Amino acid sequence: MTKAFVRHEPLFRNWVKKLPDSLSAYPAEDKRYHLVVSLACPWAHRCLMTRSLKGLEDCISVSIVHPVFARTKPTSSTDLHAGWQFETPGNPPVANSAGFGSIDCDDVLTGKPDPVISGAIYVRDIYERHMERDDHERFTEEQLATLKYSVPILWCKKTQKIVSNESSEIIRMLNDEFNDFSKCPQVDLFPPHLLNQIESVNSWVFTDINNGVYKCGFGKDQHSYDEAIETLFSSLDRAENILSKSKFLCGDTMTAADIRLFATLIRFDEVYVVYFKTNCKMIRSDYPNLLRFCSDIYHIPEIKKTVNMKHIKQHYYTSHPTLNYYAIIPKGPDFLKTLDEFKANRQSF
Structure with missing residues (x-):
């Protein structure tokens, strides 16, 4: 068995398309979509850079998580998963999952629970909300076992579902499909x-x-x-x-x-x-x-x-x-x- 690091493929690979509603489950619309990111994560960072370069801040809202991983089932004695958490600016400092460190809740954080995805305290909650619906049936047991509660997430406010958690595809969507709402449609990162x-x-x-x-x-x-x-x-x-x-x-x-x-x-x-x-x-x-x-x-x-x-x-x-x-x-x-x-x-x- 390999001891090398292996990155698992993201499971959510839907696309927003600049097409009439009848032809796309996720048509490009103003203010319909939302990004969940960490400012620390390089994969999320490139989505933020693309959003900024394209001038899509008014079109696509964003939630920013706290930088420190926390226990996502803190009352469980068996589920020890640690991952991204939402926090509110000014709340008491946060320790890591081992109880060490004291990291402040600064002004760039967007709130706990998440103000857009109601009730989400952890990024894990967003995935579990989505998976509670019928989508889990299309994934294999192996895929579900290796599911990572990662950022970035492109979220649809209308369907209350994850559109994508693959950063390379999110930046392509931001670049190509939202030019009708972009302040900088001339910017093209994929000429x-x-x-x-x-x-x-x-x-x-x-x-x-x-x-x-x-x-x-x-x-x-x-x-x-x-x-x-x-x-x-x-x-x-x-x-x-x-x-x-x-x-x-x-x-x-x-x-x-x-x-x-x-x-x-x-x-x-x-x-x-x-x-x-x-x-x-x-x-x-x-x-x-x-x-x-x-x-x-x-x-x-x-x-x-x-x-x-x-x-x-x-x-x-x-x-x-x-x-x-x-x-x-x-x-x-x-x-x-x-x-x-x-x-x-x-x-x-």
Whole structure:
């Protein structure tokens, strides 16, 4: 049996379509859909970035969970699952599932219970509400056994059901299907002439980098870790080489491939180097072109407002007691300051 980290496929893969109601179970409509996200989660982050770049904040509402995993059945002596929780700004600080840490309930949180999905205290509640209906019959026992109560979730307010929990498909929907309600319909992260190139880049960025850091962090033997870290840094070197010759991964146009890579890179030095043991190199000191790439994307105003390093560090360093039992959060290295200094230094020449 493999001890390598394995990411399970999302179960909810419906699509919102810009079609008449009679032709689509989920037609694109203004204010019909809702995103549930964590500011810490890289998969949810790319949905937030796409929503912001497309100017869909008024069209698609959002709920933001607390960054620290909590017991989702706190009164049960046998169900020890820990996952995303909703919280209200100003509530008492939250400890992790082992009882350590003291993480504040800050002003970006959207409330407990969730104000849109009535009665939801945990993200798990959203899945269980959906699964209580007839949808569970279309899933295999194996799929149900490996179901993860993950974010992002695209929720339909009208049907009170999960539309999708696959981030790559959510960003495609946000990009393609809501232009009638977008403030920036000219933004296209999937330009037709670059689609094949985007798919090609995504195939190795996802497997080797986005998922690769998790393979390093959650592998359960030395061999799995050694394989994962070699692959990770080989692909980071590959991205560095590409970005030495072009502004973005697919040329001079920012695409969904760049959003995918950025979501991992912005977390790399602050979290993954320490927490997931990806300490062979750092973006800030060993990859000048990846650093430039991060600075360029981070300083896009629509992107910058979606980056919350406080939540990122609070989540990773407190939510997995097997990796950091006492929930102690490292102070450095302040990667966002590095990006600001990089931009300032470029402007001074």
